[in-house]
Amino acid sequence: MKSDRSSSQLSLQRPELLAPAGNWDCAKAAVENGADAIYFGLDRFNARMRAQNFTEADLPQLMAFLHLRGVKGYVTLNTLIFPKELAAAQQYLRTIIAAGVDAVIVQDVGICRLIRHISPDFPIHASTQMTITSAAGVEFAKSLGCQLVVLARECSLKEINKIQQQIAQQDTSLPLEVFVHGALCVAYSGQCLTSEALGGRSANRGECAQACRMPYELITDGETVNLAERKYLLSPQDLAGLEVLPYLVKSGVTCLKIEGRLKAPEYVANVTRVYREALDCVMVQLAKGKGMPTTKLPHLPISPSTSQERYNLEMAFSRGLYTGWFGGINNQELVHARFGKKRGVYLGEVTRIHNEQVTLKLEAPVKPGDGIVFDCGHPEAKEEGGRVYAVVQKGKEVVLTFGRHDLNLRRVHLGDKVWKTNDPELDKQLRQSFAGENPQFQRPIYIEVYGEVGQPLIAIARDELGNIVQVESAISLVEAHTKPLTKDRLQEQLGRLGNTPFCLGTLSNHLNGTVMLPVSELNRMRREIVTQLEELRSQPKRWQLSLNASLADLLPSLTPPLFHSPPLPLSPSLIVLVRNLQQLQAALQTGIQTLYCEFEDPRAYTKAVQMVREGQTIANQTIWVAPPRITKPGENWILQQVRASEADGYLVRNYDQLQFFATDRCIGDFSLNVANSLTADYFQHHFGLERLTASYDLNITQLEDLLTSCSPQWFEVTIHQHMPMFHMEHCVFCAFLSTGTDYTNCGRPCEKHEVKLKDRVGSEHVLKADIGCRNTVFNGTAQTGAEYVQRLIDLGLGHFRIEFVNETPDQVAKTIHCYHQLLQGEITGSQLWRELKLQNQLGVTRGPMGVSALQS
Template sequence: MKSDISDGLRQRPFSQPSLQRPELLAPAGNWDCAKAAVENGADAIYFGLDRFNARMRAQNFTEADLPQLMTFLHRRGVKGYVTVNTLIFPKELAEAQQYLRTIIAAGVDAVIVQDVGICRLIRHLSPDFPIHASTQMTITSAAGVEFAKSLGCQLVVLARECSLQEINKIQQQIALQETSLPLEVFVHGALCVAYSGQCLTSEALGGRSANRGECAQACRMPYDLIADGEVVNLKDRKYLLSPQDLAGLDVLPDLVKSGVTCLKIEGRLKAPEYVANVTRVYRQALDVVMTELERPNPLTPFPTREGGIKTPLSAMPNGRLTPTERGWGRGQSNQEHYNLEMAFSRGLYTGWFGGINNQELVHARFGKKRGVYLGEVSRIHNEEVTVKLEAPVKPGDGIVFDYGHPEAKEEGGRVYGVVCKGKESVLTFGRNDLNLRRVHIGDRIWKTSDPELDKQLRQSFAGENPQFQRPIDLEVYGEVGQALIAIARDQLGNIIQVESVISLQEAHTKPLNTGRLQEQFGRLGNTPFSLGTLTNHLSGAIMLPVSELNRMRREMVAQLEELRSQPKRWELRSDVSFQDLLPSSSPLSPLSPSLIVLVRNLKQLQTALKAGVETLYCEFEDPRAYRDAVQMVRQLRQQSPLPTIWVAPPRITKPGENWILQQVRACGADGYLVRNYDQLQFFATDRCIGDFSLNVANPLTADYFQENFGLERLTASYDLNITQLQDLLTSCPPQWFEVTIHQHIPMFHMEHCVFCAFLSTGTDYTNCGRPCDKQEVKLKDRVGTEHILKADIGCRNTVFNGTAQTGAEYVQRLIELGLRQFRIEFVNETPEQVSKTIHRYRQLLQGEITGSQLWRELKLQNQLGVTRGPMGVSALRS
């Protein structure tokens, strides 16, 4: 009988809920953060080790921590994902391979990856170990999901710039194409202004590559806006590239209904209190949303935990909330929004979930943490500050006075006393705590610290006993003369069975009914479990001593904990190596070095044609102008078979933007400079060259693109310095590559439109008046460099480094290694500058001048691509 019951239960499937509950994924930069996440309801955490992760400034874990950390997580029913989300250079492949073997053997649940070659290596080492495609892979479409699947990925983290509408469209398209993979989205935290994986700003300005986990956050710095040579007076708006922090709390119903599998919280550099705070808010909110959406009529208003009524976003016009409806307007904070603002806030906004609104995404008034807005100073008298409070404040709270210059030292301190006087409140401070002579009427006041909240948050993950419990479902069977059988299942699918050592007896009083079973089996304090549903299948009025029920409960807990803590046994091949995937070498090309010129307007193109350039690339804002460019080249070709013209589509392609690619192809160019996964697919039957945005940094990545897409050449990643570039050229056939040796580095590439946000009152391209067509705009940084701003056909902006960079001094070494294709790029240079530059680089390639001579003459920054400081043999980056 026991065997029949057990076998039948194991085979019977659970009924599936109508809506999938997304996994809540929290960040962990150290052990305390990991505990904070677990004790506040995270379903999984993601963390980096001491190499190859995109948050190298975090404390991070070590490889030696992995066994203990994974045991802790799994015992608590939480998954652990390791970030290996940086580009990997050729000489690092051996180390990366050993690193991956350690991760796989430790039973980690998945690894989050940016580098295409590393995806290949993982799948070569293990056929079943899960790979998650990082947001650093810049996936914005169904074609990107399909690309990730071809690499062996099991999940895709979408770019943060994807709206709810676009997420739904991607879901529909991948379902139709049968390439469906689970999708993960960021739901809260710092919002990068540039597309992840496409930001070269930190590298260009300070040698700290975002693609190597060393972002210096140049987007959070102040800039002046210069339009047509004049500084635009934006008053206190200086932080033109610093978005408000992402908060998807009020779009949770829509995210769940979109079918996303995982909701990710940003913050591996944040404190454990932040992790505890934000994780708890989203855990509770998600539970409420799931309850609401599973109701018969989920569009009706539902009660909040605060006792109010909340209307789901899905019932709002256009799926959008006003600032007041979001609860973030002054005086409108409920507890959830208060907690999120106190956790860390540059202002909270739904980011791109609701579509593009350039007026709201970036308020531009500060780029650092503020907290909760309290109001404006109305009076200062006798060491007292009067304010009409718009949020609660109490003694002990920390505040700061904001007078519109966040780059300067600001006055602030702890509140000593709060006295209400009618509609106003008087704040007092400890003697000598702050200098009130530096505080002004009209200054904004922000609460930056709440010690009472911090104490509560720390208590949530203090101590050794579990504080967050996850439900287990129980089924109980038995009849007189037989053992009591209890079968327990957790949410992860683990199942165990315990039996009583005492037979069930007929009960004359107090039989084991459902209530008594729930009482005894529900005593799960100080364990990771709580009792979920209990199904009573007992036959007749029967009894069992309480002591035996307690023993069964303890055994049930022990068995479940033991079962959970077993490490995942992924297949790991011992007889394979990354060397198996390296491409074959080939003889060096006897051809002479060739100069490729990329131009960004027709005047530059005309100049390059006059200079006799054989290979031309065009990257214009309006692809319709490509027809004129191609025609210009065709007319010249009537006299000669050369030159060839290649045109570039925009760097990003989103759902519904194939019309742009069709417009590009309509020009009839000789080939296309492809930048993303959609373009690899769309131009599959055309001649194509892979641009730098494909992030080719090692031979495994290069081989994948060459073998699978038939590209004529690849542009080496701009993250490579000269030594790493040499390593790439010696590990692959050098004729696969071209190298950009002169350019204004494209630093930021972003969905945020600076033209629209600060030179119009419009929200997007439909109502901005297109100032990008009328004005030349630059952004001046703190050291006075004026960086060039350009828009593309999709209204995405690129900020180009104002200082051109050259790798001229290394050209001869690259030629000796077999490289034959050298690219130079122009942005806003005059025809005269274009002509002079082309002439000098042609002389360089022909050996008529040295790289040092060219550099001195053109007065350029002596760099190849984007590297750390002036490049020299003794100052190469490791």
């Protein structure tokens, strides 16, 4: 498969096409189908631990293979790193850098610091797990030494363009990468605690259990809403950005990323090829001045065409294809809710069942050997399916025959939807695309030829990566009496590049006069060009790697006095976070000194501050208010509303808020993902935060490691809460309690109803919306780490937080009283747990702080 790229495109910014690789076959599939780069995990510290993954020992061979083929390789080190893992991570990074890897994709702030300390030039890519949604996030990544930012998938094209404008104006510009195809997480990456909450398996550690793909019931004001066959309320359709490629190119994004490190090599080959060919076509059109998109972006669902590209993408893997958030918010289309697993190509509905045969009105091609499944609207149950044995066309309908006993036709019904889930012929074609040892996807080289009679022929060849070689003929040119070296003859001989990684892009003929050279010599020169270019390309990248720099240089000093840490309270301090004014009133009456408010409407913060100051009964009582978890371009008005409350301080959640509230008293919340001392030290010293909330991914042992690796005065720990599981742009209120698409036309059902999501085991989880219309699903059962409190006090921790969601004022008062008793030593953690568990409406379990400790 030859590349169809002309030199006229080289002046345009062609985004890099980045493909996933979970193993060697996937890497070959990506390379042979046109990927410019691949990303892959090793056996530790990557966000797809279920993938087959590569090992450190594979790196030299893998990188040599990739570089020979003109492809870059990026390692994913995109998880949080715990304190005891930092030393291993340092050695891991040295191996990666020494192997000539092209970049590492990172989530953890401390790991960014460590990389930049041991290597001043090794490229760092800020992972989508860093939840970067704004210019402030890009600036934050740049301050850590990152060279590229992978934006959150929730960013629309309009927002991407706005971020590009802002970072250009602020001179903090970094290349931006976006996901263009594949599975969409419903929650913001880096902010999903669902797997952690439900089973101690953290998505921030590569162990996502995919709870978003499960069925849920919608409970509104205590009643189950009849949504018919729509049960998969949190399962988005798969992202397909094929139709917005011109807009993405115009936006100036540097890299287009395909999701799928858990997918098969056929998927990688299929999707990579579709996007390679489509992107090349877009670049040709734009280079000719055609196809330039307008500045106004229309709503962009994928059209219901049956083009080969769409067919291939649906057969690769599809839960339905959609442009995701590129076209903005459309809650009616993002999640169709009818299934949460792979379907494929829609064939039609069953119209007749007779004599082991099924008739349907066909909407897409089907042939013997294809695999199909019958969808009766209950995908959670076992579904009938099998291979087609014979196909007979009857007018506008088709009769499908199956092998004897392959199907239980009693479980197939009239009206069932039929999906093609497998096309063996397509799979065979795809496997052939990366089979064998000879390169099948060739990348262009550009040759210039110089010479005259009596002088050697000089050929200068360069590739797209900037490698350049010069080869001279061993004999001189002579005057041609017949068959002179014309451009066509030179192209014919020097372009014979079969079985090499190259194809001839353009050839420039600068020969003087009519000259000739034996064909055998031209062939030798061609082979020499290939050999020298291959040798240059196979050289490992040589990054600077300081032998003297080490992790120990960055670890915070444990010798007092520590950096501006406030003194520990005389006795352990209880902090209470409330989510409405009634809870706040109840907390005030218990004499709590430090109060946090996280309300759905920040305008209510003014009233909350007024209540605290007017009802103040204890000295130095403070009220802190929380902005929403996510801030996007154009949303500073929300932060201004928060500041207008004139609270004592702010609970900051993201990079915009670190910047906006830089001159105010601030405490860093759990969403900053502080899991080790290098990260904690960075936030303390660069932003002057009074305290940091330890990451919710830490179990008790890891939390103890964090508190002993830096000052415990820097931290507070949440010991009672309804874990915020999903935090998402998807608005369940809008999608299923209205016919609107977004906040402009939904009628605001979030302000009128109390909503819960009921999972498969009967647990009901609380759904809340914030001022930005983002939803959070809170675990319906509160979790406590009370049994570990005394251990944490003994380590010097002085600040303990408890959080409420939908508790009544009476429950708030009772819970606060129990934790007061715990911190005063009047009851044990086990006694508190039993006491709260007796309050049936509240319901409390031992949380993942303990669950994870048992599993670690």
